[in-house]
Amino acid sequence: xxxxxxxxxxxxxxxxxxxxxxxxxxxxxxxxxxxxxxxxxxxxxxxxxxxxxxxxxxxxxxxxxxxxxxxxxxxxxxxxxxxxxxxxxxxxxxxxxxxxxxxxxxxxxxxxxxxxxxxxxxxxxx
Numbered sequence: 869x870x871x872x873x874x875x876x877x878x879x880x881x882x883x884x885x886x887x888x889x890x891x892x893x894x895x896x897x898x899x900x901x902x903x904x905x906x907x908x909x910x911x912x913x914x915x916x917x918x919x920x921x922x923x924x925x926x927x928x929x930x931x932x933x934x935x936x937x938x939x940x941x942x943x944x945x946x947x948x949x950x951x952x953x954x955x956x957x958x959x960x961x962x963x964x965x966x967x968x969x970x971x972x973x974x975x976x977x978x979x980x981x982x983x984x985x986x987x988x989x990x991x992x993x994x
Contacts, residue, residue, distance in 0.1 A: 873991065900917075918946075932965050946988075
């Protein structure tokens with residue numbers, strides 16, 4: 869079995885977290901769900917986190933600003949940003965911050981799960 873990686877799922881509503889948490893547990897990982905930026909920062913300081921999945925809405929649509937703060941705490945943490953809609957300007961701003969992956973949730977969970985798996989592999993080599 870794979871190493872138990874900790875994955876924070878940060879989103880204002882529990883929709884994505886519930887589905888991802890089940891998949892993560894079934895694959896031997898430890899999901900941590902948070903619904904606000906303060907709890908996200910607390911968990912990043914307390915836990916050795918391997919991957920962060922964060923909804924852009926967590927910071928009132930300004931996830932790109934939060935990424936700089938997160939990178940200051942955990943410079944090598946793979947960050948996956950999720951967004952409900954495809955917004956090219958927002959995506960460009962976020963990608964400039966050096967994230968691991970940008971996922972539009974309407975594209976489905978399979979692509980996101982693959983990105984999380986790839987991020988875990990990357991995290992294991994850091």
